Amino acid sequence: MKFDTPATTNPIDQLKVVGQPIHRIDGQLKTTGRAKYAYEWHDTNIPYAYGYPVGASIAKGRIRSMDVAAAQEAPGVLAVVTTLGVGDRKKGKFNTAKLFGGDEVQHYHQAIAVVVAETFEQARAAAALVKVDYAVEAGAFDLKEAMKTAEKPDESQQPDTATGNFDGAFASAAVTLDETYTTPDQSHAMMEPHASIAAWNGDEVTVWTSSQMIDWWRSDLATTLDIDKEKIHLMSPFIGGGFGGKLFLRADAVLAVLGARAAKRPVKVALPRPFMMNNTTHRPATIQRIRIGAERDGKITAIAHESWSGDQPGGQLETAVAQTRLLYAGANRMTAMRLATLHLPEGNAMRAPGEAPGLMALEIAIDEMAEKLGVDPVQFRIVNDTQVDPEKPERPFSHRDLVGCLKLGAERFGWSSRGRPGARRDGNWLIGHGVAAAFRNNLVLPSGARVRLDREGIVTVETDMTDIGTGSYTIIAQTAAEMLGLPLDKVAVHLGDSRFPVSAGSGGQFGANSSTSGVYAACVKLREAIAAKLGFNSPDVVFENGEVRSGNRSVPLSQAAGEEGLVGEDTMTWGDLTETHQQSTFGAHFVEVGVDVATGESRIRRMLAVCAAGRILNPITARSQVIGAMTMGAGGALSEELAVDTRRGFFVNHDLAGYEVPVHADIPHQEVIFMDETDPMSSPMKAKGVGELGLCGVAAAIANAIYNASGVRVRNYPITLDKLIGGLPEIA
Amino acid sequence: MNLSTSIAFSVNGEQRELIVDNRTTLLDALREHLHLTGTKKGCDHGQCGACTVMVDGRRVNSCLTLAVMHEGDEITTIEGLGEPGSLHPMQAAFVKHDGFQCGYCTPGQICSSVAVLEEIKANIPSHVTADLTAPASVTVTEIRERMSGNICRCGAYSNIVDAITEVAGTKA
Numbered sequence: 001m002k003f004d005t006p007a008t009t010n011p012i013d014q015l016k017v018v019g020q021p022i023h024r025i026d027g028q029l030k031t032t033g034r035a036k037y038a039y040e041w042h043d044t045n046i047p048y049a050y051g052y053p054v055g056a057s058i059a060k061g062r063i064r065s066m067d068v069a070a071a072q073e074a075p076g077v078l079a080v081v082t083t084l085g086v087g088d089r090k091k092g093k094f095n096t097a098k099l100f101g102g103d104e105v106q107h108y109h110q111a112i113a114v115v116v117a118e119t120f121e122q123a124r125a126a127a128a129l130v131k132v133d134y135a136v137e138a139g140a141f142d143l144k145e146a147m148k149t150a151e152k153p154d155e156s157q158q159p160d161t162a163t164g165n166f167d168g169a170f171a172s173a174a175v176t177l178d179e180t181y182t183t184p185d186q187s188h189a190m191m192e193p194h195a196s197i198a199a200w201n202g203d204e205v206t207v208w209t210s211s212q213m214i215d216w217w218r219s220d221l222a223t224t225l226d227i228d229k230e231k232i233h234l235m236s237p238f239i240g241g242g243f244g245g246k247l248f249l250r251a252d253a254v255l256a257v258l259g260a261r262a263a264k265r266p267v268k269v270a271l272p273r274p275f276m277m278n279n280t281t282h283r284p285a286t287i288q289r290i291r292i293g294a295e296r297d298g299k300i301t302a303i304a305h306e307s308w309s310g311d312q313p314g315g316q317l318e319t320a321v322a323q324t325r326l327l328y329a330g331a332n333r334m335t336a337m338r339l340a341t342l343h344l345p346e347g348n349a350m351r352a353p354g355e356a357p358g359l360m361a362l363e364i365a366i367d368e369m370a371e372k373l374g375v376d377p378v379q380f381r382i383v384n385d386t387q388v389d390p391e392k393p394e395r396p397f398s399h400r401d402l403v404g405c406l407k408l409g410a411e412r413f414g415w416s417s418r419g420r421p422g423a424r425r426d427g428n429w430l431i432g433h434g435v436a437a438a439f440r441n442n443l444v445l446p447s448g449a450r451v452r453l454d455r456e457g458i459v460t461v462e463t464d465m466t467d468i469g470t471g472s473y474t475i476i477a478q479t480a481a482e483m484l485g486l487p488l489d490k491v492a493v494h495l496g497d498s499r500f501p502v503s504a505g506s507g508g509q510f511g512a513n514s515s516t517s518g519v520y521a522a523c524v525k526l527r528e529a530i531a532a533k534l535g536f537n538s539p540d541v542v543f544e545n546g547e548v549r550s551g552n553r554s555v556p557l558s559q560a561a562g563e564e565g566l567v568g569e570d571t572m573t574w575g576d577l578t579e580t581h582q583q584s585t586f587g588a589h590f591v592e593v594g595v596d597v598a599t600g601e602s603r604i605r606r607m608l609a610v611c612a613a614g615r616i617l618n619p620i621t622a623r624s625q626v627i628g629a630m631t632m633g634a635g636g637a638l639s640e641e642l643a644v645d646t647r648r649g650f651f652v653n654h655d656l657a658g659y660e661v662p663v664h665a666d667i668p669h670q671e672v673i674f675m676d677e678t679d680p681m682s683s684p685m686k687a688k689g690v691g692e693l694g695l696c697g698v699a700a701a702i703a704n705a706i707y708n709a710s711g712v713r714v715r716n717y718p719i720t721l722d723k724l725i726g727g728l729p730e731i732a
Numbered sequence: 733m734n735l736s737t738s739i740a741f742s743v744n745g746e747q748r749e750l751i752v753d754n755r756t757t758l759l760d761a762l763r764e765h766l767h768l769t770g771t772k773k774g775c776d777h778g779q780c781g782a783c784t785v786m787v788d789g790r791r792v793n794s795c796l797t798l799a800v801m802h803e804g805d806e807i808t809t810i811e812g813l814g815e816p817g818s819l820h821p822m823q824a825a826f827v828k829h830d831g832f833q834c835g836y837c838t839p840g841q842i843c844s845s846v847a848v849l850e851e852i853k854a855n856i857p858s859h860v861t862a863d864l865t866a867p868a869s870v871t872v873t874e875i876r877e878r879m880s881g882n883i884c885r886c887g888a889y890s891n892i893v894d895a896i897t898e899v900a901g902t903k904a
Binding site for chain 2: 032033238240625667670
């Protein structure tokens with residue numbers, strides 16, 4: 001099915017199941033420890049062996065030689081597979097740095113060997129015996145230095161845009177701002193380490209792994225192994241978090257597959273936690289310069305956003321200016337991004353790539369500009385709202401209610417009680433309120449599904465879609481139940497298996513809308529098959545209460561299925577509605593913080609998000625996506641930073657003790673309000689993404705609240721107490 | 733040198749005997765030897781809490797203790813609290829309040845939650861207990877403090893606190 005005209009009324013609009021607050025259908029499995037994650041696949045008849053990875057201890061250079069004799073002779077060792085032994089390998093399409101193979105070291109902790117042994121303890125001990133002789137090369141590790149030689153990447157990355165005459169308008173603006181902001185490297189730090197089990201059967205291999213994108217992994221693994229994609233069976237039914245860190249094939253899968261081939265046994269490999277930050281990808285640091293010019297009435301006349309980030313050679317931009325192209329009005333505008341070469345681990349997508357760090361900067365700048373103008377920051381954002389793409393005014397937004405989010409949020413939060421910076425005090429705490437806009441584009445990807453109806457009247461959905469905690473199992477079941485007029489307990493959902501139709505996968509907040517649309521398309525096919533079999537005239541057929549009805553005839557679905565059952569399969573593809581109309585999601589974050597007047601410690605006291613993201617398919621799981629994103633934003637604002645050793649070229653704090661993600665004590669009760677809306681331009685579901693929207697702008701709202709509390713403006717994340725303490729007001 | 737040891741302990745009420753490499757953590761004994769994979773390995777360094785189990789009624793990070801140290805102990809894992817169709821009240825509250833997303837930290841959060849309420853009942857103070865002479869009480873501040881060794885990167889904290897609060901029978 002191709003979605004190329006706006007949705008009209010369809011069975012989803014009944015909202016008997018879709019849109020209802022339904023608890024996760026996989027909830028009992030997860031809360032009882034019965035959900036099986038990658039490393040937990042177990043067959044008592046299989047003698048699994050354990051692989052333990054070895055990582056490069058230099059950032060850049062070549063491996064002259066590896067001495068694996070001691071490792072090979074260590075107790076229990078079955079095989080040692082080295083990067084020199086397997087030789088150069090083709091790199092997957094989605095990887096920038098290579099995962100394994102050859103003598104070149106491109107970054108610290110790049111996989112250079114896997115030691116396979118009878119037990120985990122034996123493999124780990126033997127891995128420590130591998131000796132490596134490196135020829136170390138100099139590298140670039142400091143973004144601030146490397147930005148001087150940063151280059152404009154090719155046009156496919158859309159580095160530059162310009163409309164009107166920014167320089168002229170900025171020079172003549174009544175009020176201007178010109179500030180630079182920085183965001184650090186960040187780590188996904190999902191709870192489940194990257195893990196794979198590989199089992200060969202002749203020339204075919206089954207890999208049980210932890211992947212957000214089954215087909216991308218399968219294709220890239222085939223490339224890396226130089227085998228036919230059809231020979232690879234990938235399974236990833238439960239994923240212990242991803243956030244972008246499991247979008248692309250990772251070393252654990254390659255090492256498990258090669259280790260299993262060498263050991264002639266199924267092999268399990270998990271990346272040890274201290275390996276993850278440097279072996280895998282991260283969100284690249286940015287340096288962002290923002291200039292805004294406005295008239296005294298608060299109308300923006302000129303806006304410019306430039307960003308510098310770094311990556312491995314051949315890598316990509318962190319697209320931190322993306323939202324600035326679309327969020328606020330203003331006739332004269334420019335954006336530019338430059339890419340520096342860095343030899344740190346590969347930079348790549350982390351939850352809301354581009355917008356997350358971009359809004360960390362932009363939404364402080366907007367707060368600063370509002371203050372300069374003497375305008376309330378909520379009002380300043382409302383005044384500069386736009387209903388069209390400001391770079392291409394002939395292109396409207398499909399649906400945009402940022403203003404509604406800001407107004408409702410201000411009312412619910414009690415925004416009018418906000419005081420002047422440093423003016424409110426509660427005991428030892430300086431109290432501040434902050435606001436920021438949330439914005440994230442709504443992406444769609446092709447998504448396929450197969451839907452089977454059996455003689456028991458059970459509908460089974462099969463798609464290679466993944467559930468990384470997002471609630472895919474549940475919303476897919478809701479979609480199928482709605483389409484076929486069944487209660488939820490008559491629907492089974494099977495995900496994350498490469499034998500199923502290729503789906504959108506999970507990422508870029510495209511998963512929910514795209515994958516349920518794919519299920520919608522498959523269900524339409526199944527409905528047609530049922531109607532055809534019964535000789536019903538398709539357009540007037542009603543699916544309700546487990547029956548299919550046409551005129552005065554009605555047949556139970558179990559009977560319609562017959563002994564053989566019926567199948568519907570289709571893939572949702574997308575027309576040009578995302579080009580003719582700008583599709584985005586919107587929100588407003590409101591935060592109250594306390595800053596300790598003596599120590600500068602910041603504590604979040606209240607958080608509210610108001611989101612406008614089309615139809616909400618399940619308010620329970622959608623709300624969880626948003627509060628989780630708000631929590632990640634709290635980390636981004638206050639504590640998360642991969643510390644770069646600019647001399648040796650690696651992230652120093654590469655575990656969960658050094659890389660500080662929020663814990664229970666950091667997070668207050670969080671409130672989320674969804675605007676009651678649909679977007680018929682987005683899909684037949686009329687839904688949009690919400691999982692990344694919740695992160696966008698949170699950190700800036702916290703930063704702005706800290707400024708309001710303390711009077712100290714910090715433009716370099718994270719906002720740790722050392723950046724505040726020197727500027728705090730005198731203790732009365 | 734003998735690198736292995738025969739041990740016996742009880743897991744979820746069932747007597748288990750194992751021969752393990754002396755370096756085997758309690759976590760790996762559960763996961764890799766007994767195939768009780770509900771207990772998760774998130775960091776293997778005592779930094780995340782995903783491996784939380786109860787030993788003789790007290791919660792421990794099972795990655796930070798060796799299996800051979802638990803001869804004769806009574807170990808309770810997530811599998812011992814309840815099963816699909818017959819959930820422990822804390823498991824049911826987590827489902828009801830959506831106190832999880834990816835589910836990987838969840839067994840640890842639930843084991844920790846159950847033990848936290850017992851700790852408060854036993855009047856064991858925490859860092860945020862203001863008055864050591866008064867009985868410890870179930871407040872959201874106490875719950876947040878005591879649960880801070882269990883990281884949830886999906887960020888379900890707000891819902892987890894609601895779940896624990898409901899089981900404790902107090903209002904948030």
